[in-house]
Amino acid sequence: xxxxxNVQANAPTNQSPMDLAALQxxxxxxxxxxxxxxxxxxxxxxxxxxxxxxxxxxIAPNSRLTAFERLEIYNRQYWxxxxxxxxxDFPALRAVIGGRRFEALSIAYLAEHPSRSFTLRNLGSKLPxxxxxxxxxxxxxxxxxxxxxxxxxxxxxxxxxxxxxxxxQRQIAALQGESRLALQPYLQLVALHYPADDLVLxxxxxxxxQTSEAGVAHEDDSGATTGVPKLQPRPIWLAVHRVDLSVYxxxxxxxxxxxxxxxxxxxxxxxxxxxxxxxxRIPERVRAERVQEWFGSWAELGWICQA
Amino acid sequence: xxxxxxxxFQDHGVGIGLRIPHYEHIFSRKPVVDWFEIISENYMCDxxxxxxxxxxxxxxxxxxxxxxSMYFGSVTAPDPxxxxxxKNLVRRTKTPWLSDHLCWGSVDGTYxxxxxxxxxxxxxxxxxxxxxxxxxxxxxxxxxxxxxSSYAAFTGSEMTEWEFLTEVVERAxxxxxxxxxxxxxxxxxxxxxxxxxxxAVPAHRVAQIHIAGHSKxxxxxxxxxxxxxxxxxxxxxxxxxxxxGPTPTLLEWDDHIPSFDEVHxxxxxxxxxxxxxxxxLVGAAK
Numbered sequence: 001x002x003x004x005x006n007v008q009a010n011a012p013t014n015q016s017p018m019d020l021a022a023l024q025x026x027x028x029x030x031x032x033x034x035x036x037x038x039x040x041x042x043x044x045x046x047x048x049x050x051x052x053x054x055x056x057x058x059i060a061p062n063s064r065l066t067a068f069e070r071l072e073i074y075n076r077q078y079w080x081x082x083x084x085x086x087x088x089d090f091p092a093l094r095a096v097i098g099g100r101r102f103e104a105l106s107i108a109y110l111a112e113h114p115s116r117s118f119t120l121r122n123l124g125s126k127l128p129x130x131x132x133x134x135x136x137x138x139x140x141x142x143x144x145x146x147x148x149x150x151x152x153x154x155x156x157x158x159x160x161x162x163x164x165x166x167x168x169q170r171q172i173a174a175l176q177g178e179s180r181l182a183l184q185p186y187l188q189l190v191a192l193h194y195p196a197d198d199l200v201l202x203x204x205x206x207x208x209x210q211t212s213e214a215g216v217a218h219e220d221d222s223g224a225t226t227g228v229p230k231l232q233p234r235p236i237w238l239a240v241h242r243v244d245l246s247v248y249x250x251x252x253x254x255x256x257x258x259x260x261x262x263x264x265x266x267x268x269x270x271x272x273x274x275x276x277x278x279x280x281r282i283p284e285r286v287r288a289e290r291v292q293e294w295f296g297s298w299a300e301l302g303w304i305c306q307a
Numbered sequence: 308x309x310x311x312x313x314x315x316f317q318d319h320g321v322g323i324g325l326r327i328p329h330y331e332h333i334f335s336r337k338p339v340v341d342w343f344e345i346i347s348e349n350y351m352c353d354x355x356x357x358x359x360x361x362x363x364x365x366x367x368x369x370x371x372x373x374x375x376s377m378y379f380g381s382v383t384a385p386d387p388x389x390x391x392x393x394k395n396l397v398r399r400t401k402t403p404w405l406s407d408h409l410c411w412g413s414v415d416g417t418y419x420x421x422x423x424x425x426x427x428x429x430x431x432x433x434x435x436x437x438x439x440x441x442x443x444x445x446x447x448x449x450x451x452x453x454x455x456s457s458y459a460a461f462t463g464s465e466m467t468e469w470e471f472l473t474e475v476v477e478r479a480x481x482x483x484x485x486x487x488x489x490x491x492x493x494x495x496x497x498x499x500x501x502x503x504x505x506x507a508v509p510a511h512r513v514a515q516i517h518i519a520g521h522s523k524x525x526x527x528x529x530x531x532x533x534x535x536x537x538x539x540x541x542x543x544x545x546x547x548x549x550x551x552g553p554t555p556t557l558l559e560w561d562d563h564i565p566s567f568d569e570v571h572x573x574x575x576x577x578x579x580x581x582x583x584x585x586x587x588l589v590g591a592a593k
Contacts, residue, residue, distance in 0.1 A: 017426075017428065017462070017463035018463060019430060020380075020382050020425075020426070020428070020430050020431055020434060021382040021414075023426060023461070023463070024381065024382055024411055024414040024423075025414055025415070027423065028414045028417065028419060031419055031421070031423070032417075032419060057462075058426075058461055058462055058463065059459045059460070059461060059462065060459075060460045060461060060462050060464075062460070062496070062497065062498055063498065064526040064527070065526055065527060067459075069526070070458055070459040070460075071459060073458040073459070073527065073529075074423065074458065074459065077421055078419055078420075078421055081420055081421065082420065085420075114417050114418075115417065115418040115419075115420060116416055116417060116418065117386075117418065118348065118376040118385075118386050118388075118389040119348050119351065119376065120348075120420055121348075121352065159355050159356065160352035160353060160354060160355035160356065160357055161352075161353055161354065161355070162353035162354050163353075163354040163355075185353070186354070186355070242355060245355060245356040245359055246356075
């Protein structure tokens, strides 16, 4: 095919054209580089090269925009998209630490953990663990922030994770000490330092009201963390689960939590119960009754399945 | 109009994108809609609300899948998990054809989640053709590639965008999802005549057409899907229909989404171009 007057490119240069792989790596690096505080593209690339020169090496200007400005459109679009996706999945975390700190945290997180999945659904999968290791990103409410992040990620998982056929009453009655069980993939077990579950539910309800009333979420971009009550630390064990397509948070006791956690880790039924009552103050004489109650509840909710 | 082999000879009429804010209206009012287009990635999860809502839609409506992350032009191979989940969804929806974009967006396993433009080079043609063929063979349904809106052009390009599109679809033997709004946006951003593009596209391969609105800024236009379709885009659509014949048409509206009725009414404006004689007859009868 011959050269065409409408080919959207510059006049030929003396440089040999960049191959496709090199071009994609170069462009991705530029596009995914954080913006300046004024939301412009940075003047230098991470390796110190001039972004203007890098842009001009593969992008053609037009009569209105330089190569730098054309690349900058994609740089902005990238950050608006990924920051928006994280804000959508972690609205309570944003409310707890404030809009400005949340944005800074998101940028730092994404710089270390850019998306490695074809779906934005998985973008925040490493955020709770990352935040736990980066207290400087959350300020004085770090432990509460980590709790909230864990709960919000558990919500994402519980919302659309797989559902297996639960054990029947007959199968449950036949369980032996060496039986191995699986938990529903949608069931998430979350240990908290604060009673953050009520707070998250309230913040999610607020978020929903704002979205439906204003049509736009996240209108408050200030650093303020208004409306978040002061909580006293207290260990809480949560099962985040799904019933009729809706996600629920259910507080459970430490022993029940530890038993479920051990079952999820692959321990046989008997060992899981031992792990569950490790360090427990529940008297021996009532433990069998307690286990029976758990199983009644697990069976009703369909939490346990064949391994 | 019986369609063509790239849309499984379907005459779908005018559809709209299936969006969550419209679920309640659709389930409670059961409006008559020719078809819905779904974003495949929104339903590729294991269970829960998304597939349950989709199943309710599938009970009553025709659905066609449209993807946003296959990145036919990326140099690194697609994630096998992505392909597997996509094929499972194809089985669920029984989509007669499937579309995704003629672009790239991931490299070395890192995803930008954007529809990044390709340089129009012979190397890019070869890479893209290989990927389209592989996906089409794996999914075992017709695949259509969509022209994207772009804001940057490459110094290394060796042909026009429509020449590039033609080379890819002819060599891959696939269909085209022809987005006339994207043609307009790119034409304004790259200073070419959009009619040149519409007149050059291989009409016999057009499986589906997209129409949408966009946002105009001082120095460029962004493809935002948050406005009604503007007249110059309707004119491009009219010309595309003149060349391709009646073709399944879909209105995209993804941001600041108005009521279902408003979106549907905007989409149905396409019918006057799809069935001009019927419109004339109705007019005469009145």
